[in-house]
Amino acid sequence: MIAAVFFTGVDWFVLLGYFVAIMALGLFFWRRNNTADQFTAGGRTLPGWLCGLSIFATYLSSISYLALPGKAFVDNWNAFAFSLALPFAAAIAVRFFLPLYRRSGEVSAYSLLEHRFGLWARLYASCFYLLFQIARIGVVMYLMALPMAVLFGWDIRIVIVVTGIIVTIYSFVGGIVAVIWADAIQAIVLLAGALLALGILLFDMPGGPSEVIEVANRHDKFSLGSTSLLAISQPTLWVVLAYGLFDNLRNFGVDQSYVQRYIAASTDREAAKSVWVGALLYVPVSALFLFIGSSLFAYYESHPEQTQEVRLIVAEQKMMQAGITPDAPEYASRLNETMDGLTETDLGDRVFPHFIASNLPMGARGLLIAAVFAAAMSTVSTSLNSSATLVMSDFYKRLLRPDSSDTEHVRVLRGSTIAWGAMGTMMALALVRLTESALDIWWILSAVLGAAIIGLFLLGIMVPKIRGGAAVFVLLIGMTLIAWMAASKTDYWPSQYSGLASPFHPLLVIVVGPTAIVLLGWLVTKFLSKKPNEVTGD
Template structure:
């Protein structure tokens, strides 16, 4: 990718603004209350836009258009479960976290089950986030390598230090406000891409809808041999059906809005419960159109390249080139100077908004749930604030080291790492929280029975995925449903144990 001087000016200006936001808010951070939850004064629209920035990573920026370009809109289907998940979150989960003036999602686990379960939740979150941080930073470095001729090591270290710097000094204030900026840049970047495509087509946007619609590019279908194949509706654990994809989406979104620290921390940073709920609605009515818009970008690119033949586009459609290369290629070859720089800034924004949120969340959980609760209790707040900055710095270093390791690993290792992460550390967390929210039965003993059963179940699916078990012992269902079944195992086993061991008075 070769950028014009004007593109570099736009890109560097954006990065400078992000850095200035971090240092601007550094002067406010005189307490952990400010560093972790911003003094609990954020309005709903700010919280909502920051949630959009956090949830949209560079993977989304590249993968959504890529999928729509090569196939149809099936990837969008699980997102349609988001409204139901947010209604449940607003009415069930959010009031719990607001009522207790909490800072961490895992304080609830101690109140409901005891300190040991809280420690488990906190440690599982930290480990999963460290792996996620390394993966996103590595993906970000791949984009940087297309911009400048540097070594992968230099790209990873430079990007990691940049994001870590403004996050460590600025705390949650810098994270939230840079996420808002990054969301707006992401929206503008996508709009500019579609505008360039529409301007290049004689029939404009109408031509996109006519030609793509006639080819089935908007269909919620799987594609085989270049043709849409309808997805079956119904319940099944052996194949991907539309109904099951909606259940998967609902499970993922409920997990995100019941137990994910990145989300719960924003509940807690809101000015009031009303503002926190408003943030969820802002997120809903922003995120769904944004995801649809980036799917539309991929569909529009398909129409564009039907009329402007290109060898890279043909290679993607033929399966000889990765679909995720189509957006960077379009930026490189078809966007005018200045516009390309802004779109690249949007791609960087998509990654940075995920990285900064996770760094701050890991620091918060490490101090609130582990260090201040169990390791060094009763010290003054300034000590915990200094410790939080040191933890955020350490997380940045670990993120860089992990990305460097991934850079030396092959793609298969990366995919395996992702699968194992989702299975082991994400499996069952929703079931654990639902057991706490929806039932008064059971204590730590019931929770730990559910945790152990879920860990055994997910370990079994990991061994199946790695081909380490004979056919007779392998999981008899599509591993796509591991998370869904894992949450059921957690809830059913936990509730069953709660019936056997009544809850102790606390």
């Protein structure tokens, strides 16, 4: 494998040293996690800047670190519209959502839904959130495994399993305080690695930074996409902007992992600071990663021999996944066929790992790979901690054993961490045969699994009169709409019903779904206004 020869003993020292330091941090907090509150909320004493860096690091997962450059390499800066929506979503979250969580004092974000609508709403939101986290862990771990597969030619499935075990152990021993502190450290490693890579990219071009700008601009790599207001079936600037507003509102407003950071902050003011630190840092940093992608495109346009190397590496991985080994008689011919059939999309998520392996000085390669792992570990550990928190609070304590002891809660938290780590690893293995952009896959999964949750929260806030059966009816209609919008855009939709397919791009699921839920809820309360008992459930 071509890229494997570039990883030296110094790189291994940096990479393994980073792992040892992070695991030591988790073990340092092991003895402090002797209560459920410490494991899930960190004693509620943390400063806002620390929680904010943790939020930022969660945003800056390997989805951003690899998929954003890959997206800009293949397409353009259309994904930046998602980031532009962040400050607006943060403002809404600080104004309306954050005070609710801080006043409740409960660690589960969805206990508010029980107070508003009943137990069914809490369990519904928790179930979908737990499914959402399995999908997120899977995508992040798949992207975390890509650099190692590219670097060493290892079977990506083995890399996924090994890294899944490592991250799960880290989350198991650390608890939320270790996760937050590690996130803050990893945010610094992420930025240092990205800036180093960009500097080498820009100055390794024959014409320097100006050539990068000229080549990328000539191929329209800095475009934000179509600005048509009518092209609702395409990922235009406005479609991605609308998606970004609602998806970021789901993140800051109703995502359990973010809510735990609000609760872990020492005061309301510090909690609000954490939101703004996370949001305002991510906007310019996401632009940085998109610029890395545009620069990678210009670099590989000027270095066709390295493009051929990437094509060979990707083709070898596909052959390995298909079970065709180098000693097979047809290997050479099948390899050439596979290389000829590769598209830019196949290369997109792999060009940054290849550049790291082939062009960075020794030691720096280890730092960059550590940064990719840092990005993934911050997200996966956060997802595992928040998922375990919900299993303990919304299912075990709320339904199975209301009078259970704190010792039992800690046991459930750690057992749930292992369970969700295993399921997330299996999801990552299912993504190995991915042929589309990882960012596209993640955005669609996020929209479908998050749409009804944010819709239910907005219904409770914006339609104060709705209760009980009316809310269930509205949610069912909304879920049906969401399912139709998602399913009719897949290959499983019957061709004879193509005329009944959704005209909207799949990203708009999280926009249309919640909007329809709120509007329908308002109409139902108006229709039943003469029968208040039916509306309120009294």
